[in-house]
Structures are given as C-alpha cells and as structure tokens.
Amino acid sequence: MSLDITQVVTLLREHDLLTAVTTSEHDQKFSHVTYNSKTVQPDTLFFCKGNFKAAYLADAKRAGATAYVSETRYNEGEGMTAILVSDIQKAMSILGAAFYDYPQNDLFVIAFTGTKGKTTSSYFTYGIERQHTHDRVALFSTIDRIVGNAPEDRFKSHLTTPESLDLFHDMRHAVDNGMTHLVMEVSSQAYKKNRVYGLRYNVGIFLNITPDHIGENEHPTFADYLHCKEQLLVNSDKCIINAETDHLADIYYAAKTTTQPENIYLYAREGAKVQLPLDLDVTFKNTNETLHQSDFKVSAQSDKGKALSIDGSYELHIAGDFNESNAVSSIMASAIAGASYEDAKTALIGVHVPGRMEMVTSKNHGTIYIDYAHNYASLKALLTFLEAQTDAGRVIVVVGSTGNKGVSRRAGFGKALSEKANIAILTTDDPAFEDPKKIAQEIDAHIDHDRVQVKFVMDRATAIKTAIEMSTKDDIVVLAGKGEDAYQKINGVDTPYPTDVTIAKQVVEEL
Ligand SMILES: CC(=O)N[C@H]1[C@@H](OP(=O)(O)OP(=O)(O)OC[C@H]2O[C@@H](n3ccc(=O)[nH]c3=O)[C@H](O)[C@@H]2O)O[C@H](CO)[C@@H](O)[C@@H]1O[C@H](C)C(=O)N[C@@H](C)C(=O)N[C@H](CCC(=O)O)C(=O)O
Numbered sequence: 001m002s003l004d005i006t007q008v009v010t011l012l013r014e015h016d017l018l019t020a021v022t023t024s025e026h027d028q029k030f031s032h033v034t035y036n037s038k039t040v041q042p043d044t045l046f047f048c049k050g051n052f053k054a055a056y057l058a059d060a061k062r063a064g065a066t067a068y069v070s071e072t073r074y075n076e077g078e079g080m081t082a083i084l085v086s087d088i089q090k091a092m093s094i095l096g097a098a099f100y101d102y103p104q105n106d107l108f109v110i111a112f113t114g115t116k117g118k119t120t121s122s123y124f125t126y127g128i129e130r131q132h133t134h135d136r137v138a139l140f141s142t143i144d145r146i147v148g149n150a151p152e153d154r155f156k157s158h159l160t161t162p163e164s165l166d167l168f169h170d171m172r173h174a175v176d177n178g179m180t181h182l183v184m185e186v187s188s189q190a191y192k193k194n195r196v197y198g199l200r201y202n203v204g205i206f207l208n209i210t211p212d213h214i215g216e217n218e219h220p221t222f223a224d225y226l227h228c229k230e231q232l233l234v235n236s237d238k239c240i241i242n243a244e245t246d247h248l249a250d251i252y253y254a255a256k257t258t259t260q261p262e263n264i265y266l267y268a269r270e271g272a273k274v275q276l277p278l279d280l281d282v283t284f285k286n287t288n289e290t291l292h293q294s295d296f297k298v299s300a301q302s303d304k305g306k307a308l309s310i311d312g313s314y315e316l317h318i319a320g321d322f323n324e325s326n327a328v329s330s331i332m333a334s335a336i337a338g339a340s341y342e343d344a345k346t347a348l349i350g351v352h353v354p355g356r357m358e359m360v361t362s363k364n365h366g367t368i369y370i371d372y373a374h375n376y377a378s379l380k381a382l383l384t385f386l387e388a389q390t391d392a393g394r395v396i397v398v399v400g401s402t403g404n405k406g407v408s409r410r411a412g413f414g415k416a417l418s419e420k421a422n423i424a425i426l427t428t429d430d431p432a433f434e435d436p437k438k439i440a441q442e443i444d445a446h447i448d449h450d451r452v453q454v455k456f457v458m459d460r461a462t463a464i465k466t467a468i469e470m471s472t473k474d475d476i477v478v479l480a481g482k483g484e485d486a487y488q489k490i491n492g493v494d495t496p497y498p499t500d501v502t503i504a505k506q507v508v509e510e511l
C-alpha cells in the first residue's frame with residue numbers, strides 16, 4: 001500500500017479540501033498512514049485530528065513521519081511537508097480509501113443504521129451471508145470486528161463505526177483474506193465525524209429512529225441526529241426502510257434524493273400503521289412466540305418484493321418481537337446480495353447475538369434476562385415483550401445510565417421504569433467522568449414512586465445480587481444496558497468488569 005504526494009494533492013483538490021501545501025520534494029512517497037504518533041514508522045503520512053496536541057506532531061516527526069495533513073499549521077512540523085485542508089476528517093477518509101486502494105470496490109457492502117437493532121440485524125445478516133458465501137463475509141459491529149476466518153482475524157471493537165483509516169485498513173485486510181461481502185453498522189457519529197465520507201454501500205438499511213445520542217459530545221439536536229442517520233440512505237445503491245419507523249416521510253425522501261423508488265424497499269409488520277401512503281414491498285407476521293423462540297412468516301406484497309424470493313416461514317432462537325422486524329431487514333438485504341430463502345431460513349435458526357436477550361434461569365428465584373437495552377425505546381420494547389410473554393410476578397430492573405453522553409436516556413429510563421417495572425435498582429453503567437450516584441438520582445427524578453419501588457446500589461455486581469436474591473420464582477429480573485460489556489468506562493479508563501452474564505450465573509450458583 002502506498003500513496004505519493006502528487007496523488008494526495010490531486011485527490012484533495014478534486015474534493016475541494018486542499019487549502020495549502022508546502023513541499024520541495026515532488027516525488028515524496030508514503031508507505032504508512034496514521035493519526036496516532038505512537039504508531040508512526042518511517043515515511044508516514046500523519047493526520048492531526050480531534051483533540052490534537054502539537055507535541056504529538058513532534059513525536060510523529062521524531063518517529064519518521066515526513067508529512068502531515070492538518071487544518072492548522074504547526075511549528076513542530078518544521079521540515080515536514082505540510083498539507084493543509086479545510087476538513088481533516090473528510091481528507092482522512094478520502095486519502096485512507098486511496099491508500100488502501102479502495103477495498104470497498106471488492107466487497108458487497110451491506111450497512112445498517114437505526115437507533116436500535118443495528119448490532120442484532122448485523123449479526124443476523126452476517127449469519128445468512130456466511131451461509132450464502134461459504135464464510136467469505138466480514139463483520140464490523142459494535143461488539144466484534146471480523147475480517148477473516150482465522151482466530152486472529154476477530155477482535156473487539158472500540159467504536160461502532162471505526163475511524164476512516166481503520167475502516168479502510170480493515171476492509172483491505174478482509175479483501176486480502178478472501179472476503180467478498182461486508183456487513184457493517186454505521187452510527188450517526190460516523191457521519192457527524194465524517195468517518196465514512198465518500199463511502200458507498202450496495203445496500204443501506206434504515207431500521208428506526210427515536211431520540212438518543214443528543215448531548216454535549218454527540219448531536220446538538222434531534223434534527224442533526226436524523227440528518228446524520230439519513231446520510232446512509234443517500235449513499236446507498238439500494239435502500240431498505242422499516243416503514244414502521246417514526247419520521248418515515250423524512251427518511252423516505254432522503255433515500256429518494258439519490259435512489260429511484262424501484263430501488264427502495266419498504267417492510268412492516270402485517271397490519272401496522274404506516275405514516276405515508278406508500279405501498280409496502282414485504283410484510284411479516286408472527287406465527288408463534290415464546291420466551292425462547294419466534295416463528296414468523298414473510299410475504300412479498302409488490303413485484304419488487306416478490307423478486308427477492310423470500311416468502312415463507314422462519315424461526316429465530318432469540319426472543320423479542322422487535323427481533324422479527326430486525327430479521328426481516330436482514331433477510332431482504334441478504335436476498336439483494338444473492339442469498340436464497342434456504343440460506344436465510346437455515347442461518348437464522350442458529351444466530352446468537354452476544355449480550356442481547358441472554359437468559360439465566362434459577363430454581364427458586366426469578367428468570368434473569370441480560371439485555372443491551374439502554375434507552376427509553378429499547379427498555380420499553382423489552383419490558384413490554386417480557387410482560388406479554390409471562391405471567392410475571394414482579395418486574396425487577398437493574399439499570400444505570402452512561403456518563404457524559406446520552407443524557408436524555410436518564411429521563412427515558414425513568415419513564416420506561418414507571419410504565420413497566422415494579423422495582424428499580426439503580427446502579428452504575430459507564431459513568432465516564434460523572435458521579436454514578438448523581439446519574440442514578442437523575443433517573444430517579446423521572447420515576448413515578450407510587451408505582452415503582454427504587455433502591456440505589458452503586459456497585460453493579462452487588463446490585464445484580466440484590467435483584468436476584470429479592471426475586472421470587474415468578475418474578476423477572478432484567479439486567480439492562482451492558483449486555484456482554486466486559487468493562488466499565490470510569491474516568492477515561494476501561495476498567496475490567498466480569499460482565500452481567502458472568503455475575504448473574506455466579507449469583508445463581510451461590511444461591
Ligand atoms: C467525540 C469523538 O468522536 N471522539 C472520537 C475521536 O476522538 P479524537 O479525535 O478527539 O481523538 P483523541 O483520542 O481525543 O486524540 C486526538 C488525536 O491525537 C492523537 N494522539 C493522541 C495521543 C498521542 O500520544 N498521540 C497522538 O497522536 C490521537 O490518535 C487522535 O488522533 O477519535 C477517537 C479515535 O481516533 C475516538 O476514540 C473518539 O471516540 C470517542 C471515544 C467515543 O466514544 N465516541 C462515541 C460518541 C461514538 O463515536 N460512538 C458511536 C456509536 C454511537 C451509537 O451507538 O450510535 C460509534 O460509532 O462508536
């Protein structure tokens with residue numbers, strides 16, 4: 001992989017990003033690119049972005065970087081080629097794609113966005129595509145990044161959608177490993193920060209949108225959040241939209257700005273109210289539902305839907321009515337990619353999504369559900385489903401809310417708990433630089449105390465123990481928000497945490 005200065009300048013000019021360049025060497029060649037001074041090697045093209053400090057550039061120069069791309073000129077870069085740009089994140093994405101030689105062109109890319117269901121739908125699609133491509137599919141999800149089939153090709157993700165340089169690096173790795181397809185999650189932050197600038201997808205799926213990720217370090221307003229999410233459809237050759245989503249009109253028209261209606265697919269649960277007078281392409285209905293399994297039937301409604309050849313019955317071994325909707329989007333996306341009905345049917349039976357709807361049973365205490373639900377919409381959906389499925393005694397929920405982001409979730413949790421829970425045990429969940437007790441008090445301020453009994457237990461493991469021990473046989477215990485996260489983000493450090501599932505199993509063993 002390499003880039004030379006002429007290519008860099010030409011690409012940046014083409015995208016109207018170059019503001020100035022100072023170089024005396026016209027044949028400068030770069031054999032590495034990075035935005036981190038700690039990973040610089042000789043002949044590196046270095047990117048100065050984010051909360052950058054000039055000292056990092058001095059480090060980068062010492063380590064062998066010969067040029068830097070930046071919105072600002074630094075004295076510390078004296079003697080290096082300075083490539084000044086109007087937007088560093090866009091420049092990094094454009095140059096990253098070129099450096100790694102446009103790996104997206106060798107991949108069929110299926111991309112999901114939505115407030116909820118991205119990870120689950122990505123795992124469903126990954127499962128179907130494994131079946132369809134005989135294991136030649138990569139996955140970039142919030143949980144794992146999988147760029148090949150060897151154990152070392154699977155690693156934990158730091159972000160839902162990686163920085164552009166990491167994204168193109170991993171895509172290249174996947175292509176070199178023989179992968180032909182990629183399933184990825186695209187967060188609204190990825191658009192806000194131009195991590196996917198210039199990237200196009202073969203299929204883009206819009207699952208749903210509800211207020212979330214609005215706050216100091218994320219989106220200033222809901223309109224900004226919606227706008228960023230819609231960019232996925234604007235950049236997709238074919239679009240799939242959940243017609244049950246809020247703001248359908250906005251979302252559909254965003255898709256239509258770049259995609260003809262014949263390449264936009266709409267799906268919904270049979271009988272659902274759809275906000276626009278649009279014809280659905282695919283509908284689905286539940287045929288049998290338990291706490292362990294969902295059976296559902298898919299029916300094409302339009303010629304376009306029929307051409308997908310996905311009509312028939314399916315089985316999921318992960319509970320939650322919302323997961324049927326997630327699965328239908330995955331079936332449609334995979335069919336567009338060439339998967340057959342049998343591929344989808346067979347694969348879906350075996351899909352497991354880490355930390356989503358995990359269940360731990362106990363003999364004399366309640367059934368425990370561990371789920372990643374961490375905002376109003378997901379907690380409400382989860383508790384509504386559990387309520388409908390059980391003759392539950394009480395619903396006991398262990399929950400906290402993250403610090404320094406998603407502040408609106410606190411009120412959302414209070415509301416969902418007031419509507420659906422009997423007992424809330426408020427605890428810690430990635431407090432970052434905030435006091436977890438204060439966060440819990442903010443959730444508590446939105447709880448209806450006539451309906452819900454509240455306890456504060458700030459140590460999460462103790463909170464889980466308390467909930468399980470107080471539960472009786474008919475009760476349901478929900479451990480919400482962390483899924484299989486094996487850390488707590490505290491004061492900027494990922495502090496190891498055994499996971500909710502491990503703690504729950506331990507508590508049950510010791511009962
Ligand atoms: C606000 C934001 O987008 N921050 C991201 C951003 O931070 P940043 O660019 O300011 O980087 P930084 O870590 O402060 O450091 C500044 C620069 O100095 C460099 N540096 C630093 C130290 C050094 O010694 N040498 C050096 O060169 C760093 O490599 C970096 O380029 O770039 C970093 C990676 O380069 C990300 O880790 C970081 O994500 C933060 C931690 C984050 O959690 N973001 C969340 C909000 C996010 O993006 N979430 C979405 C999911 C949301 C959803 O569920 O929908 C996601 O896609 O994950």
Ligand SMILES: Nc1ncnc2c1ncn2[C@@H]1O[C@H](COP(=O)(O)OP(=O)(O)OP(=O)(O)O)[C@@H](O)[C@H]1O
Pocket residue numbers: 114115116117118119120121142160207208322323325326355356357371372373374377378379381382
């Ligand atoms: N379609 C859906 N509608 C409402 N809630 C959902 C839906 N799909 C999943 N959920 C709930 O949201 C939780 C998170 O699901 P998932 O991880 O798939 O979403 P995500 O979009 O990747 O979330 P995040 O952006 O927070 O990582 C699940 O554990 C479940 O409780």
